[in-house]
Amino acid sequence: MKIKGGVFLFTLVTIALLGIWSFFPIYWMIVSSIRPERDLFKIPTFWPETIDWQFTSYKNLLELTDYPLQFMNSVVVALAVVFITLIISIIIAYVVTRYRVPGKTFIVGSMLYAYMFPPLMLAIPLLSIFATLGLSDSLIAVILAHCTLTIPLGVWMLWGFFKVMPFDLEEAAMVDGCSRAGAFFRVVLPLSLPGMITVSIFSFLLSWTDYVFAFVLITSDSNKTLPVGLASLIGSFDARWGELMAGATLIAIPLFLMFVFLGRYFIKGLAAGAIKG
Amino acid sequence: MQGFRTRSDKALKWAFIASLSIILLLILVPVFHAIQLSLFQSESFISNKNWVGLANYIRILNDVVFWRSLWVGLVFGLLTIGLQVFLGIIFALFLDRSFPGLPIIRGIVILPYLLPTVVVALAFQWMLDGTLGLLTIWAEQLGFGRPSWFENSYLAMTVVIISSVWTWTPFVTVSFLAALQTIPKSLYESAKVDGAGLWSQFWHVTIPMILPMLMVIILLRSIWMFNKFDIVWLLTKGGPSSATEHLPILAYRRAFLQYDVGGGAAVATLSFLILSVLILIYFYYFPLEDKESSN
Numbered sequence: 001m002k003i004k005g006g007v008f009l010f011t012l013v014t015i016a017l018l019g020i021w022s023f024f025p026i027y028w029m030i031v032s033s034i035r036p037e038r039d040l041f042k043i044p045t046f047w048p049e050t051i052d053w054q055f056t057s058y059k060n061l062l063e064l065t066d067y068p069l070q071f072m073n074s075v076v077v078a079l080a081v082v083f084i085t086l087i088i089s090i091i092i093a094y095v096v097t098r099y100r101v102p103g104k105t106f107i108v109g110s111m112l113y114a115y116m117f118p119p120l121m122l123a124i125p126l127l128s129i130f131a132t133l134g135l136s137d138s139l140i141a142v143i144l145a146h147c148t149l150t151i152p153l154g155v156w157m158l159w160g161f162f163k164v165m166p167f168d169l170e171e172a173a174m175v176d177g178c179s180r181a182g183a184f185f186r187v188v189l190p191l192s193l194p195g196m197i198t199v200s201i202f203s204f205l206l207s208w209t210d211y212v213f214a215f216v217l218i219t220s221d222s223n224k225t226l227p228v229g230l231a232s233l234i235g236s237f238d239a240r241w242g243e244l245m246a247g248a249t250l251i252a253i254p255l256f257l258m259f260v261f262l263g264r265y266f267i268k269g270l271a272a273g274a275i276k277g
Numbered sequence: 278m279q280g281f282r283t284r285s286d287k288a289l290k291w292a293f294i295a296s297l298s299i300i301l302l303l304i305l306v307p308v309f310h311a312i313q314l315s316l317f318q319s320e321s322f323i324s325n326k327n328w329v330g331l332a333n334y335i336r337i338l339n340d341v342v343f344w345r346s347l348w349v350g351l352v353f354g355l356l357t358i359g360l361q362v363f364l365g366i367i368f369a370l371f372l373d374r375s376f377p378g379l380p381i382i383r384g385i386v387i388l389p390y391l392l393p394t395v396v397v398a399l400a401f402q403w404m405l406d407g408t409l410g411l412l413t414i415w416a417e418q419l420g421f422g423r424p425s426w427f428e429n430s431y432l433a434m435t436v437v438i439i440s441s442v443w444t445w446t447p448f449v450t451v452s453f454l455a456a457l458q459t460i461p462k463s464l465y466e467s468a469k470v471d472g473a474g475l476w477s478q479f480w481h482v483t484i485p486m487i488l489p490m491l492m493v494i495i496l497l498r499s500i501w502m503f504n505k506f507d508i509v510w511l512l513t514k515g516g517p518s519s520a521t522e523h524l525p526i527l528a529y530r531r532a533f534l535q536y537d538v539g540g541g542a543a544v545a546t547l548s549f550l551i552l553s554v555l556i557l558i559y560f561y562y563f564p565l566e567d568k569e570s571s572n
Contacts, residue, residue: 014371015382022386025400025443028411032403044411088296095293099281107297109560114304116497116556118504120528121549124542125310128322136322144303151300181285209393211507216533227395231511234399241403248396255391263384270387270451 026252033057033245040242057242058250066221067247070229074208077139077225081146081207082200088147089154089199094188096155097162098170108159115152122148123216130217137219145213150203157202157269161195162188198269201262205255226251311549314542322538333543342519342527343544350523350548353438353509354502360442361498362491365449370479372450373457383454390447398511401440430520433513437521441508445501449494456490457483496559500552524548 032040036052061067096104126145130136165188173183189196214225224232230247233240259266281290315333317326337343372383389397404412405426417423426432460483468478484491506525509515515522515530522530524544532541 011371011374011376015376015379018368018371019382019385021443022389022447025397025404026388026392028404029396029400040409043414044409088300091289091292091296092300095289099286099290101293110304111300113556113560116500116552116559117304117308118525118545118548118552120504120506120525121311121545122304122307124528124532124538124545125307125314128314128538129307129310131322147300148303148307151303155300179285180283180289205391209395211394211511215507215510216529227393230399231395234402239406241406241409244399245403248399251393252391252396255393256388259384259387259391267387267451270448 029245029252030249032241033249035242037242055246057240057246060240061243061246061250065233065243066224066229067226067250069222070224070226071250073139073223074226077142077146078204078207080139080143081150082203084143084147085150085154085203086196086200088151089158090189090196092155093158093162094184096159098167108156111152111155111159115149115156117148119149119212120216123213126213127216136217137223139223141217142214142225145217146203146207146210149206149210153202153206154199157199158192158195161192165191194265194268197262198265201258201265202269204258208251208255308549311542312546314538315546316539318539320536320538326539329539333539334547337540337543337547343524343547345519346522346524346527346544349434349519349521350503350525353434353441353505353521353523354499356438357441357445357502358495358498360438361446361449362495364442364446365453365494368446368450369453369457370483372454386450387447389444390451392444394444394507395511397440397444398508401436401443401512405436427513428517430517433517433521437509437512440512441502441505444508445498449498452490452494453487456487460486492562493559496555496562500555500559503548503552503555 031048034051034055034057035048036050037056039049092107095101096107101107123145126141126148127136130138130141135141169187169191170180170183173187174180178186209227210225211227211231214228215231218224218228221229221232226247230244230251233244233247281287314326316328316330318329318333319326368386372379372386376382392400404410407413407423407425413423413426424432426436464482464486465478468482473481503523504525506529509521509523509526510529513521515526525548528541528544528548530541531537531544
C-alpha cells in the first residue's frame, strides 16, 4: 500500500508542523527566561548553549520589581471572582430551571448578550462609576468588573447543566424526607460538580488573563494585577527580555498546571462554546 | 417546574432576586452610563459634564478617523476570522484520526489559547525585537535585511493578525474537533461505496455536517475579534501612525489620552450598536428555545 504510506507520512509531517507552530513561541519564551543574559545578546541558537542555573532573570524579577505583590493581587482577584461567580450563578441558574419564573428566556438571553459586550463599553463607564464611588484604583473595582464577564458565563453554563439534570432525583430525595434545601445540597450540588468545576476554571481563566479591565481601572503599581504589571515593565525595564520572559512564564505556569490536571473539564467547556475571547 | 411555596422556597426566591439584581446592576448600569456619557462633553471622569445632546455622535461620524478605524477593524476582523476558521478546520481534520501520541499534540495545540494576551504579545515582541529577535535575525539571514516590523504599516498589521490567529485558532480547532466526532462513520463509508474521493467526502459529508457549528463559530469569532482591544494595544498601540487603530483603540484613545470622554463613549456606543446587529443575527439563527429542546 504505497499510497497509504505517503498519506501517513504527509499526515505525520503536517501534525509535526502543527505542533511546532503551536509550541515554538512558548518554547522560545521559556528558553529565553533561563538563558544567561550574555547569550540573549548573541545570535540565538535553537537549543540553549548554557542554562543559567542561578535563574538570574527570575531572581531579578522577583527581587527588583512589584511582581510578587502583583502575583498576590491576581490570586486574590481571581479567587474572589470564582467565589462570587459560583454563588450567584448557581442561585440564578437553579431557580431559573426549577421554578416558574416570568421572563426566564429573557434572563438567560440577556446573560448571553452581556457576555458578548465590547469590553470597553463596560470598562469606560465602570471607571466613571467607580471614580464617583471612590473605588477606582482598587482590587474591588477589578473584581466587580471581572464579574460582569464571569457571571453571565456561569449562568449560561450552569443553566445548560441544571436543565438536563432530571428533576426526579430531587423529587425522590424530597419524598424520602429531605427538605428542598437538603435535596439541593445532597443531590443537586454533588451531581453538578463537573459543571461547577468548569465554571470555576473559566472564571479563573478570564480573571487571571484579563488585561483590559485591570488596565483601565488600576493606576498604581501596587494594585496592578499580573498582566498589567508585566506589560508596564516593558517601559520601565527598557526591554530586559530575560526578566520579561521569566514574568511571562510565571503567569502561564498556573494555567498550564490547571490544564494538565483539569484538562477534560476545560475541553468540555470549550466544546460547549463556553469562553469569551 | 413549580411555584415558590415552602419556607426554603421563599428564602431561595429572595436569594434569586438579590443575585439577579446584582448582575443586572453590574451590567445595565454601565451600559446606560456609557450612553449617558456619550451625550455629555467632559475632559475626564471626574470633571464637570456639559450636556451636548448628539453633538459627540455628529462630530465622530463626520470625522474621517472614525471611518478609517472602522475600515481597519474590518480588515483586522475579516482576515483574522478567515484565517482562524481556515486553519482551524485543517488542524481539526488532521487531529481527528488515531495517531500515536495524538493526545499530547492535541494538548499542545490548545496551549496558545490558554495564554494571557500579555504573554502572547510579549512572546511575539521578543521574537520580533529589532536587534535580538529571532525572527528579525532569520529575516536578515534570508537576505531581507532587518525588517522594522512595527514601523511599517503593512508589517505591523501582519504581526497583529498573525499573533491573533496564533492565539485564537485553538478555539476553532477544538470546536470543529468536537463537531467532527459527532459525524457518524457510516456516512463516510456509504460515500466511499458511491465512489467519493477524499475531497468529495469532505465537501459532501463533512462540510454539510459541521455547517451549523461553522455558523456559530464564525459569528462568535466575529463578535469577539471586532471587540479585541488588548492584543492590538499591547503590540502596536494602534500605530504606526494609526495604521492598526480600530474602533476599540480609538474609543480608548479618545476617552483616556485626548481628554474627550464623551467622544470615547460615543465611539464605544457606536461599536456596541454595530456588534448588536451581529449578536441579534446570532439569536435569530440560534434561538434559546431551540437549544432547550435539542438538549
